[in-house]
Amino acid sequence: MKRIILFISILTAFSSLTMAQSDAVSQANNLYTKGDYTSAAKQYETILSNQGVAPELYFNLGNAYYKSNEIGRSILNYERALRLSPSYDDARFNLELAQTKVVDNSMQSSTFFLSRWIQNFIKMLTSNQWLGISVALFVVTLILIFLFIFxxxxFIRKLSFQVAVSLLLVCFATFIFSGIRKDQLVNHREAIVMVGVVTVKSSPDKSGTDLFQLHEGTKVKVKSTLGNWTEIKLGNGNVGWVEQANIEKI
Structure with a gap:
């Protein structure tokens, strides 16, 4: 009897939590529909902080910031949505739309097209999805090895050996892709410029030489940190230092 009561209590608590989440999201959605984008963004931020992350919430938050003309924050949250759900087409479309408003897009264009294609291909799936493919291919490879031996x-032995070698190579590749995606999600090696204009310095000090300027919404790679300063790198190879307060990691 006690177990039944406990089970019912757990169900009730879970139901209440789900309803609270649903109500909070509905309130944020209503604020967005009414055109109160600033309040909607605050509500979505609160939900993410208190109740956990979700690609849909980051997408909605990105929309609210885009409507508020906060391009940096909109891009940041579209990127976060895609980190959690790489196949989220709406988030990708809105990200590309927001990026058209970034002043420094030309600084990202020098990456070799093949490298860029590979990066985009890896981002198509999550770390767990790549890992699942890798495990499945490994199992099939073991079966083929069994056929090769017995x-x-x-003809069967020759064919099974050739296919097994090919699948094993793909298995290793997808395992590496899984590691790359996990590294991207966990180590936060990319960031977005969050202020209107930031001057990039030659050293982690305000007295350092001014190298160039970046504008809100620009994506940068994080190389290292020292105190309140972060060393960044752009797609065109430019490197410098900015204060951490001016960027936010994805």
Whole structure:
């Protein structure tokens, strides 16, 4: 009887939590619909802080910031939505739309097209999805090895060996892709410029030489940190230092 009461209590608590989440999201959505984008953004931020992350919430938050003309924050949250759900087409479309308003897009264009294609290909799936493919391919490879050893004909042994070698290579590749995606999600090696204009310095000090300027919404790679300063790198190879307060990691 006690177990039944406990089970019902857990169900009730879970139901209440779900309803609270649903009510909070509905309130944020209503604020957005009414055109109160600033309040909607604050509500979505609160939900993410208190109740956990979700790609849909980051997408909605990005929309609210885009409507508020906060391009940096909109890009940041579209990127976060895509980190959690790489196949989120609406988030990708809105991200590309927001990026058209970034002044420094030309600084990102020098990456070799093949490298860029590979990066985009890896981002199509999450770390767990790549890992699942890798495990599945490994299992199939083991079956093929079994056929190679115990196959009844030369043709079966030859074919199973050739396919097994090919699948094993793909298995290793997808395992590496899984590690890359996990590294991207956990180590936060990319960031977005959050202020209107920031001057990039030659050293982690305000007295350092001014190298160039970046504008809100620009994506940068994080190389290292020292105190309140972060060393960044752009797609065109430019490197310098900015104060951490001017950027936010994805």
């Amino acid at each position: 196959g009844s004909t030369h």
